[in-house]
Amino acid sequence: MISSERLAEMCRVHPAQIRKDLSYFGEFGIRGVGYNVRDLLSEIKKIFSTHREWRLAIVGIGQMGTALVRHANFAQKNYRFVAAFDSDLEKIGREVTSGIVIEPFSRIRPLIRELGIEVGVVTTQPAETRNVVDLLVDAGIRAILNCSPLQVGSLENCVVENVDLTVNLEYLAYFLSESM
């Protein structure tokens, strides 16, 4: 069993927030006792649909793109890269990782349909980001993880999640300042 207090501590929010958020999805906890860890984990996996595979395309195969495609965490959690795109003609045809050959932007639309890709990961230079987001949305993509330095707002038909590690650094800086 785990209490909402302990969960809140781990997530750095208030226990009331944990209870409120979870209650939105059903009755998981036992009042005054907490949550059964195995049941809670299984419910959370259902909520986040991580019990099934999600197919990803990555656009922009520089250092960051290559690192992400090869990173162990994604496949472990059922997020599978199935296509890679770059605008640099020099890179087209190279294998970025076993089984994934870099394709030109002209192949974004057909491959996304053909391979059933649902999420786009953008690791381009900032000057290309906006154009790439438009290409992905045009191809039917409705969820984008944007790791480029240019932040992009969510669009009418597509949610954009901007990754910015300086947010994590801010937490560390806060911790260091507080404990000085």
Added chain:
Amino acid sequence: MISSERLAEMCRVHPAQIRKDLSYFGEFGIRGVGYNVRDLLSEIKKIFSTHREWRLAIVGIGQMGTALVRHANFAQKNYRFVAAFDSDLEKIGREVTSGIVIEPFSRIRPLIRELGIEVGVVTTQPAETRNVVDLLVDAGIRAILNCSPLQVGSLENCVVENVDLTVNLEYLAYFLSESM
């Protein structure tokens, strides 16, 4: 001006959480009106100590390490990489970015002191992560951003922030599942 409702929407938490969190640091808002954006931003910068420069060391100069050192976001927000380390003797002496030469692990301790480095960024292979965290802590580092695939718990004298982009993908997967 901005309301706590709008801030909550942008942060995806409850407005009460925003008000509670901010009140912890002082009296910023005007009841029924909201927050003055410029003042709030300046206060938040003070809270996170982003008004001054933080010096970072990076350990593990593979694809991910190289991408992070060269990423535009860090310098923009006053996080400056000043040293880079790798265990691969082949890489020692190479410049990972303008002005930063890759150093061996034996130089971690002296350089961290000499250069006044306060935060370590770990981008090693998982097998090396634990050892590198120990080396950094031994050298006096008290805050680590861990981007390696191996999660590390916080230590007695050092806070560890684990970066896992699959958490961002979970949010996107949830959004897609909900809207199907």
